[in-house]
Each structure stands twice: as structure tokens, then as C-alpha cells.
Amino acid sequence: ACATDPHPARDPDDLLYRVFGHRAFRGRQEEVVRQVVAGGDAVVLFPTGAGKSLCYQLAALCREGVGIVVSPLIALMRDQVEALRQAGVRAAAMHSGLDAADLAAIRAALQAGELDLLYVTPERLVSGGFMDMLGRCRIALFAIDEAHCVSQWGHDFRPEYGQLAVLAERFPGVPRIALTATADPQTQEDLRWRLRLEDAPVFATSFDRPNIRYTIVAKTDASRQLASFLKGRPGESGIVYRLSRNKVDETAAWLNAHGVRALPYHAGLDRAVREANQDAFLREEGLVLVATIAFGMGIDKPDVRFVAHLDLPSSVEAYYQETGRAGRDGLPAEAFMTYGMADIAQRRRMIDERDVAAEIKRVEHAKLDALLGICETAACRRQALLAHFGEAHPGGCGHCDTCLSPVDTWDGTVAGQKALSAVYRTGQRYGVAHLIDVLCGEATEKVVKAGHDRLPTFGVGKDIDAKTWRSVFRQLTVLRLVEVDYEEYGGLRLGEGARDVLRGERPLRFGRDRKPVAEGPRRPRA
Numbered sequence: 001a002c003a004t005d006p007h008p009a010r011d012p013d014d015l016l017y018r019v020f021g022h023r024a025f026r027g028r029q030e031e032v033v034r035q036v037v038a039g040g041d042a043v044v045l046f047p048t049g050a051g052k053s054l055c056y057q058l059a060a061l062c063r064e065g066v067g068i069v070v071s072p073l074i075a076l077m078r079d080q081v082e083a084l085r086q087a088g089v090r091a092a093a094m095h096s097g098l099d100a101a102d103l104a105a106i107r108a109a110l111q112a113g114e115l116d117l118l119y120v121t122p123e124r125l126v127s128g129g130f131m132d133m134l135g136r137c138r139i140a141l142f143a144i145d146e147a148h149c150v151s152q153w154g155h156d157f158r159p160e161y162g163q164l165a166v167l168a169e170r171f172p173g174v175p176r177i178a179l180t181a182t183a184d185p186q187t188q189e190d191l192r193w194r195l196r197l198e199d200a201p202v203f204a205t206s207f208d209r210p211n212i213r214y215t216i217v218a219k220t221d222a223s224r225q226l227a228s229f230l231k232g233r234p235g236e237s238g239i240v241y242r243l244s245r246n247k248v249d250e251t252a253a254w255l256n257a258h259g260v261r262a263l264p265y266h267a268g269l270d271r272a273v274r275e276a277n278q279d280a281f282l283r284e285e286g287l288v289l290v291a292t293i294a295f296g297m298g299i300d301k302p303d304v305r306f307v308a309h310l311d312l313p314s315s316v317e318a319y320y321q322e323t324g325r326a327g328r329d330g331l332p333a334e335a336f337m338t339y340g341m342a343d344i345a346q347r348r349r350m351i352d353e354r355d356v357a358a359e360i361k362r363v364e365h366a367k368l369d370a371l372l373g374i375c376e377t378a379a380c381r382r383q384a385l386l387a388h389f390g391e392a393h394p395g396g397c398g399h400c401d402t403c404l405s406p407v408d409t410w411d412g413t414v415a416g417q418k419a420l421s422a423v424y425r426t427g428q429r430y431g432v433a434h435l436i437d438v439l440c441g442e443a444t445e446k447v448v449k450a451g452h453d454r455l456p457t458f459g460v461g462k463d464i465d466a467k468t469w470r471s472v473f474r475q476l477t478v479l480r481l482v483e484v485d486y487e488e489y490g491g492l493r494l495g496e497g498a499r500d501v502l503r504g505e506r507p508l509r510f511g512r513d514r515k516p517v518a519e520g521p522r523r524p525r526a
């Protein structure tokens with residue numbers, strides 16, 4: 001798109017096929033491309049896999065000058081540049097991984113007008129020297145990828161993104177296009193304001209991924225639950241997310257010992273090992289990659305058949321982005337999650353221990369609450385997920401666990417009162433296991449030693465089994481009626497609102513924990 005134009009035609013339809021090999025636009029791609037080619041700004045909200053990159057890549061090729069793409073991820077830049085070069089596009093990426101000679105070569109190409117697309121990190125873009133250099137170039141557009149990073153409401157806040165607002169002032173005539181797959185209405189609003197894109201039209205498509213089936217179950221034994229989930233899908237490729245490196249290693253080893261081919265992926269592995277495992281996953285069929293969230297950004301493997309979370313993700317956005325890596329080819333795929341009380345406590349602790357402002361912690365707790373609400377909902381999971389992204393869905397999707405086997409609910413007012421009173425009478429510092437012993441009247445050594453066998457609460461919960469009590473405590477935690485004290489070894493204390501329950505002023509209804517949904521109809525294997 002520069003001085004010496006390699007493309008005789010600037011027609012989007014023509015370039016779509018000749019450069020990218022696609023016969024037709026998807027969704028709202030064409031509208032976005034036309035808007036930007038005509039010189040307008042755009043905010044693009046498409047779900048993962050919808051084809052956001054094409055929007056700015058193609059628009060840049062249709063305009064004079066170089067398209068500048070701001071991206072936070074070096075790995076993603078490299079992949080895209082590689083693919084673009086193979087398609088004959090003059091693309092380059094400027095990042096910290098390059099040496100001085102590489103950087104000088106890119107600068108020279110940029111100044112000579114010999115680049116169609118240049119990927120940069122936000123830090124580099126806003127650095128003084130770079131801005132001045134851009135001032136002397138012809139610029140086709142600015143694309144701001146992963147634009148939710150500009151917002152503190154987003155789940156991946158990056159302060160460097162805040163400075164991108166200067167683009168509007170420094171380059172008033174250059175179209176700007178911001179793209180993200182993860183924006184709830186609050187984040188959308190915030191990113192448009194922070195990037196000075198308040199007046200830009202928003203191009204959004206439905207976030208629904210109809211081919212993904214959602215299942216969320218209470219955690220009993222994560223490994224065994226995963227094994228029974230995997231049983232019906234031999235030879236399928238999938239990703240298993242775990243929170244820590246240790247757990248990744250453990251789960252990968254466990255799977256291999258149980259006849260499932262699995263490889264680990266986390267930042268603690270040697271780079272060579274990590275890359276080899278990722279390549280194997282991308283190339284081979286029927287491999288399970290057990291990973292921390294370090295894996296996945298920008299990975300484009302269309303036939304991932306399932307994504308399993310054995311630990312609770314940080315937010316609905318993170319959950320949706322991670323599960324969105326399943327079924328990009330449109331064929332049936334599964335999103336499976338197990339979570340329990342320990343997960344909630346751990347997430348809360350991670351937030352509290354972060355070295356950030358109280359306001360940000362408050363937002364992160366609220367985001368966790370939103371995810372927990374979806375985990376515990378008795379209504380259609382898909383409806384709840386989409387509602388989070390500001391999208392109305394009638395519910396009853398018929399393709400999530402709550403639709404396939406409706407959640408039984410029961411009047412938990414009395415059980416809730418008993419549980420809360422056990423917390424209170426034992427001094428608000430004991431963990432769930434001990435509290436359940438007290439409720440079920442188990443005179444264990446610890447119970448007797450603490451004198452808890454003489455409490456009026458001792459044995460009042462015999463009518464309910466320990467597993468159900470566990471579910472009760474988890475749901476009380478989700479409702480914030482109890483809080484987990486990490487400093488006190490996971491002891492529980494009463495939360496706000498607990499007193500209303502104890503006084504009989506607040507009725508409770510609990511969902512009954514279920515087993516994972518039985519095997520649905522499977523896609524015939526090719």
C-alpha cells in the first residue's frame with residue numbers, strides 16, 4: 001500500500017481473495033473494511049475467531065501508506081507477520097526481541113515507504129522518536145488490537161495503552177480502528193472514551209458460539225472428573241487449563257499415566273520444550289495440552305475439540321476467551337469446568353495480594369462474583385454468559401448443562417442457618433471440613449479437643465450428607481454469606497448479610513450439585 005504499490009487493484013473484494021484466499025467476507029468484516037478504507041474510525045467487537053485481523057490488514061492494503069498495528073503480544077505479532085509475508089504482504093514487527101541491525105532495517109523500510117503493515121508494541125509506538133518518524137510517513141491507519149487492555153475494567157489492563165489517546169491528536173486525519181473480543185458494556189464504554197473513539201461507529205457481532213456446549217460441575221476430584229469427561233472423546237485435541245505450573249505438571253503426568261497423551265505448557269519450562277510442545281499440539285491430532293493461561297493468546301488451531309478448566313478462571317471474560325479456543329472450525333466442541341470452594345478462596349486471595357489500588361481490587365472481586373454467578377446459575381448458561389456481554393438471548397439453548405439437565409433447587413433456608421450458626425459458634429476460624437464434622441455430629445479428636453461436641457449446633461445437620469454440606473458452604477461463599485480467611489488457614493467467618501439469614505429474614509434456595517451431563521450425540525468421526 002506504499003509508494004511502489006505491489007497490488008494493481010485496491011478493490012477489497014479482489015484483495016480478499018488474492019491476498020488472503022477467502023472467497024467471501026464473514027459477518028460484518030466488509031462493513032468495517034469499507035468504513036476504514038473510506039477514512040472513518042471503527043470500534044470492532046467480534047468474538048475470538050471471528051476474523052478481526054483481516055479487517056485492519058485488508059483495509060491497510062486498500063489505502064495509501066503503511067498500516068500501524070498496536071499489539072501487546074510479541075508471539076502474536078510474529079505469527080501474523082510470518083503469515084502476511086507468505087501471502088506477499090510487506091509486513092514487519094518491531095519489538096524488544098530484535099537486535100539493532102533488524103530495527104535499523106525496519107526503520108529504513110518504513111521511511112522508504114516499503115512497508116504495508118508494521119506491528120509495534122504500545123510502548124514503542126508512543127516513544128518520542130518513533131512518533132516523530134511516523135510524522136514523516138504516510139500512514140494508512142492505526143489498528144489497536146486487544147483494545148480492552150486500555151480499560152481498568154478490562155481483564156487485562158495495560159497502562160501503556162492509556163497513552164494511545166495521543167494518536168487522535170497527533171494524526172487527526174488517519175483512521176483508527178480498535179478491536180477486541182472481550183468487552184462487556186462497561187469496558188466498551190470505557191475503551192471508547194479512553195481512546196477518543198466516542199464518535200466512532202461500533203461494529204459488533206453476536207458473541208454466541210452455538211457449537212460450544214458448556215458444562216460446569218462442582219469439584220470433587222479434578223483428575224477423576226477430567227478422566228471421565230475425556231472418556232467419551234478418545235483421539236480428540238483439547239486444552240486443559242490449570243492455575244499453577246505445579247498443577248500443570250501434575251495433571252499432564254496423571255493423564256499420561258492413565259493412557260491419555262498429554263504435554264505440559266507453562267512459563268517455567270525451557271523455551272525449547274515449550275515451543276516443541278506447542279508445535280506438537282498444533283501439528284498433531286489427539287493431543288491434550290495441559291497449560292497455564294500463558295498458553296493460547298493468538299493460537300489458531302481450528303479443531304480444538306474441548307477446553308477444560310480444572311481451576312476457576314479469573315473472570316467471565318477470561319473464561320469466554322479461553323473456552324472460545326474450542327471449536328473454531330464450527331464443529332461441536334465442549335467447554336468443561338470443575339470448581340470448588342478452595343478455588344474461590346484462592347482467587348480472592350490472589351486479588352487481595354496484588355499490589356494494585358483498592359479500586360482495582362474491588363473491580364476484580366466484582367468480576368469474580370460475576371463468574372461465580374454464572375457457575376451457580378440454575379438458568380441457561382449461554383443466556384447468562386451472553387447477558388454478561390450485554391447481549392439478550394432468550395435462554396433454553398438446549399446445548400448447555402443447565403438446559404440439558406435442569407438444576408434441581410431446594411429450600412436451603414434452614415440448612416443455611418445451621419451452617420452459618422456452626423461458623424459463628426465455633427468462633428469464625430474453622431475450615432469447611434471441621435464445620436461439617438460439627439454439623440454431622442462427628443466427634444473427631446479435633447472436634448472434641450475444641451469442645452465443639454458440646455455446642456448446640458453439634459449434630460444438628462445429620463439429615464444432610466457431607467457432600468451436600470460442602471455444596472451448601474460453596475454456595476454460601478458465592479453469595480458472600482461466608483468469607484474465607486486465608487490468613488487463618490482457610491477459616492470461615494460470617495459475611496455481610498449472614499445475620500439476615502440467621503434472623504430468618506432472608507430465605508435461601510440452593511442448586512443441587514449434579515454429575516456431568518451424560519454423553520450427548522457425538523459427531524461421527526471422519
Ligand code: ADP
Binds near residue numbers: 029053
Ligand atoms: P480473531 O482475531 O477475531 O480471533 P482471526 O483474525 O485470528 O480472528 O481469524 C480467525 C480465523 O478465521 C483465521 O484462520 C482466519 O484466516 C479466518 N478468517 C478470517 N476471515 C475469514 C473469511 N472472510 N473467510 C474465511 N476465513 C476467514
Ligand code: ZN
Binds near residue numbers: 402
Ligand atoms: Zn442453555
